[in-house]
Amino acid sequence: MTPAPVRPALIVFDLDGTLLDTHADLVESLNHTIAALSLEPVSYDDLTHLVGQGARVMIERACRLRGHPLEGDALPALVERFVAHYAGNMPGRTEPYPGLVAAMDRLKSAGYRLAVCTNKMESLALGLLDKLGLTHYFDAISGGDTFEYRKPDARHLTGTVERAGGDISRTVMIGDSINDIAVARNAAVPSIAVPFGYSDVPVSTLNPDHIIMHFDELTPELLERLLQEYAEKVVV
Ligand SMILES: O=C(O)COP(=O)(O)O
Numbered sequence: 001m002t003p004a005p006v007r008p009a010l011i012v013f014d015l016d017g018t019l020l021d022t023h024a025d026l027v028e029s030l031n032h033t034i035a036a037l038s039l040e041p042v043s044y045d046d047l048t049h050l051v052g053q054g055a056r057v058m059i060e061r062a063c064r065l066r067g068h069p070l071e072g073d074a075l076p077a078l079v080e081r082f083v084a085h086y087a088g089n090m091p092g093r094t095e096p097y098p099g100l101v102a103a104m105d106r107l108k109s110a111g112y113r114l115a116v117c118t119n120k121m122e123s124l125a126l127g128l129l130d131k132l133g134l135t136h137y138f139d140a141i142s143g144g145d146t147f148e149y150r151k152p153d154a155r156h157l158t159g160t161v162e163r164a165g166g167d168i169s170r171t172v173m174i175g176d177s178i179n180d181i182a183v184a185r186n187a188a189v190p191s192i193a194v195p196f197g198y199s200d201v202p203v204s205t206l207n208p209d210h211i212i213m214h215f216d217e218l219t220p221e222l223l224e225r226l227l228q229e230y231a232e233k234v235v236v
C-alpha cells in the first residue's frame with residue numbers, strides 16, 4: 001500500500017525533452033528562422049547542442065553552427081520570426097512522452113502538486129500546454145523569461161516552488177539535461193533524469209539522484225524514497 005505523503009510534495013518538470021517531445025516542431029521553426037539568412041537546415045542531432053537556454057540562444061547557436069555568427073542587432077527579428085512560426089504551428093507534432101499523463105494522474109490522486117520550470121519562453125510554454133489540454137495539471141508554470149534568472153540559477157526553481165505554494169524541502173526536479181540536474185543541485189533538491197530528451201551527453205554523467213527510463217516508474221513510492229534519502233544525505 002502507498003503511504004500517504006506527510007505533506008503534499010511538489011514535482012517540478014522541465015518541459016522540452018521531459019514532459020513533451022517537442023523536437024520536430026523546434027527543428028522546423030528553427031530551420032524556418034535561419035532560412036531567412038539562407039542557412040542550411042539543422043538536424044535533430046544538432047538540436048541536442050542548440051536547445052536548453054531558450055529560443056534566443058538556440059538561434060544564435062544554430063547560426064554559429066552554420067558558419068554565420070550573428071552580429072549587431074540581427075537577433076530580435078530572428079527571435080520574432082521563430083516565435084511567430086512556433087506559436088502559429090502549436091501544438092504541431094508535439095506530444096507528451098509515453099506514460100506522462102497517467103503518471104500525472106497517479107501523482108495528483110496521491111495528493112502531489114505539479115509544476116513546470118522551463119527555459120522556454122513563458123508564453124510559448126503556456127500556449128503549448130494549453131493547446132495540449134495539460135495546463136490544469138500544474139500549480140505553476142514558469143519560463144526562461146518569467147524571472148530575471150533562469151535554470152541553472154537556483155532562483156528559477158525556488159521561484160517556481162514559491163508560485164506553486166510548495167515546500168522546497170518536499171520538492172523533486174525532473175529533467176532531461178544538465179540545466180535541470182544543476183538547478184536541482186543548486187537549490188538543494190533531489191533530481192530525476194530522463195534519458196529520452198535532448199541531452200548532448202548521457203544523463204548518467206550528469207549525476208542525477210535517480211534516472212527513470214519511462215514515466216511508468218514515476219510513482220509516489222519512488223518520490224518518497226528519494227525525498228527521504230536526500231534528507232538523510234543532507235543531514236549527514
Ligand atoms: O527551450 C529551451 O531551450 C529549453 O527548454 P527546457 O528548459 O524546457 O528544456
Ligand SMILES: [Mg+2]
Nearest residue numbers: 014016017176
Ligand atoms: Mg529540457
